[in-house]
Amino acid sequence: MIDLPEGGTVLGFDGSDDAEWGGVAAPGAPDDGALHLALEGWEGPLDLLLELARKQKVDLREISILALVDQYLEFLDGAEQLKLEVAADYLVMAAWLAYLKSSLLLPKDEQEDPSPEELALRLHLRLQRLGAMREAAGRLMGRDRLGRDVFLRGSPEGLRTHRTIAWQADWYDLVRAYGQVKARNAPALHTVRDRQVMTLESALDRVSSMLGVTLDWMVLEDFLPATADPRLRKSAMASSFVAALELARTGRADLAQDDIFGPLRLRRRRQQAPA
C-alpha cells in the first residue's frame, strides 16, 4: 500500500504542498521554468496525472483510468494560461489518453495489440513508481537532517597530526666534528723537503768541460753524474738539457737528434778559423 499525502484542489494547485516536503520548496524551481509558468508547478504530465490520481483518494492500484483521463483532459481545457509551445508534452499525453479512453470504451474484440488494458496497466505502474518515489522523497526530507534538526559541534578543535623532527646525532659525531674543526683550523706549518738538485750552473760547467775532452758525438745521458737517486738524475737531466741548448745557442756545441724522442747527441763545435 502506498500512503499518499493529501493535496490541494485539483485545478487550483497553488504549491500548498510545501509543508509536506518538510520545509523544502516544492514548486518554484522547476526543471523547465517556462513549462511551469503555464502549468503552475507540475513536473510534466505524469506529475499532473499523479496529482489527479491522488484526488481519487484510493490506492493507486485501484484508480479508475477512465476517470483520470477525463480529469486530465478537463484540466487542460480549463488551463487558460496553457501555452501551446511549452505544453507540447501535456498535449501529447492528452492525445494519447484520449486514444486510450476510446480504446477502453470499445468492445473487446475490436481491440488491437497492445490492448488498452495493457496500456492502462503501464500507466498505472508508472504512476505507482513515481508516487512511491515522491513519498520516499517526502519521508527522506522529513528525517532529522544535519544542520536543520541535528547539529554538529559548533567549533571543533580538530584532530591534528603534528610532524616533529627528532634530530639525531651521537657522541661520536659530536666529538669527531669538534676534532675536525680543531684540525681544520690548527696553525699549519708547511715544510718543503730538502731535495738534491743539479743547478743549471753546475750542469753548464760539467757539460762544457766534458765537451772539451773529445770531438766525437756523445749522448746527453753520458754527461750526467753517476747517481742512484732518481730524483737527482731527473734534475741533472733537465739541467744538462738546458745547458746543452745554451751551449748550442752560444755556438760552442752542435746538437743532433735523429728521431723524435731519439737519443740527443752533442759534440764540441770545431773552432772556425776567425777569417
Add this chain to the structure above:
Amino acid sequence: MSGEPESLDRALEAALFAAEDALTIDQLASHLGDVDKGAVRDALARLAQFYAPRGINLVERGKRWHFQTAPDCAHLLRKERESLRKLSRAATEVLAIVAYHEPVSRAEIESIRGVQTSGGTLDVLMEAGWVKPAGRREVPGRPVIYATTPEFLRHFGLESRRDLPGIDELRATGMLDPVEEAFAAEMADEADQERPDEA
C-alpha cells in the same frame, strides 16, 4: 556504564568531540595509537548507548561516527541556524530516486519522473555533496550513473542505505523494479489467475 568511565571511552569521547569530520573505527584506532579495533567498536557501542538519552548523541553514519545534537532539541537550536539550502521538489525527487535506485543513470531517473531532468538538478545535488557520479553503465552510449555519498547518509541521519525509509517495503512490492519488469510480472500473474477461470 556507571562509575568511572574507561580510559578508552574517554579517549574516544575526546577524539570524536574534537574531530572536524566523522571518523571510521580504523581512523579512531590509529589516531589513539593503534588500539584494538574490536575494543573501539565495543566502546563506541557503549558510548552510543550512554549518550542516547542525552542532549548530545553519538551516531554512526555510513561506518563513520560523530557526535550531534539530539533531534528533539532541534527547536532550541534552529532559530540561529536557518542556513540550510532549500531543495526544489525536482531535486528532492531526483535525490530520492538516486538513493532508492542507485546506481542510476539520468535516463532512468527521467523515465521514472516522466519528465526531462535538467543537468542543474543533478548539479545541485552534487554540489550539496549528496550525489556523485559512480562510473558508467556498460550499455550502448555508456551513460554516467549516479549514487549517493557518505555525506548523504550523514545529512539524513542514515546508518546505511538499508535505513532509507520504507526501502524494504518498496523493494518487496516491486516499486524499485523498472516498469517493464513489473509489467511482465503483472501479465504473468494475470495469466496465472485467469487460467482457473478459463478451465
Add this chain to the structure above:
Amino acid sequence: MSGEPESLDRALEAALFAAEDALTIDQLASHLGDVDKGAVRDALARLAQFYAPRGINLVERGKRWHFQTAPDCAHLLRKERESLRKLSRAATEVLAIVAYHEPVSRAEIESIRGVQTSGGTLDVLMEAGWVKPAGRREVPGRPVIYATTPEFLRHFGLESRRDLPGIDELRATGMLDPVEEAFAAEMADEADQERPDEA
C-alpha cells in the same frame, strides 16, 4: 545524576555543543526561551559535575560556559608523528663548538669554525633542545651567548661536559686528523668491512 537527564540539562548540552562560542548564563537562558537563570546555573553545575570524569568536560571560563576535551586527553588530539633526521655536519660542528667552548657567541663560533654560520643552524640546535641562549656577553654589541642544555647531556649520554674528551685524547684517537685523511681512512675501513660480504 542518574536515570533520565532532565530536559533543561539536555537542552543545555545541545546548545553548548552546537554553539560556536562559549555562552554566558544569560545567553543560555534567553536562547532556551527565557528559562530561569537560577535553574540554568544549577543545571550547568550539575552537568559540569556529570562530565567531570569523562573525556569531555563542561567548564566555565570568565562567566562563559563551554565544552572542551578533557585536559588529560588533549594529547590524543594531536597525533605526534616524529621523523628522525640526522643533524647536518655544519650543525654538528656548531654543537660541538658550543659544547667545548660554552658559553660562546655566534661570532666566536664562526671564528672557531672558520666559516660563517647561518642563523638556521643555531635554530635547529635550539629546536632540538640541545642549545639555549645563555645571556649576553658584556662586551661592545652585547652579543648573545649560547650554552648547552641538560637535554644535550642526556641525549649524548654525558654526565657532565667534563666527559667530553680533551684535545689530546682526540688526537690520540685520530679525531684531529684533517677531514680528508679521516675520510680516506674511513673509506678504506669501509672497503675492508665490505670485502667479507662480497666474498
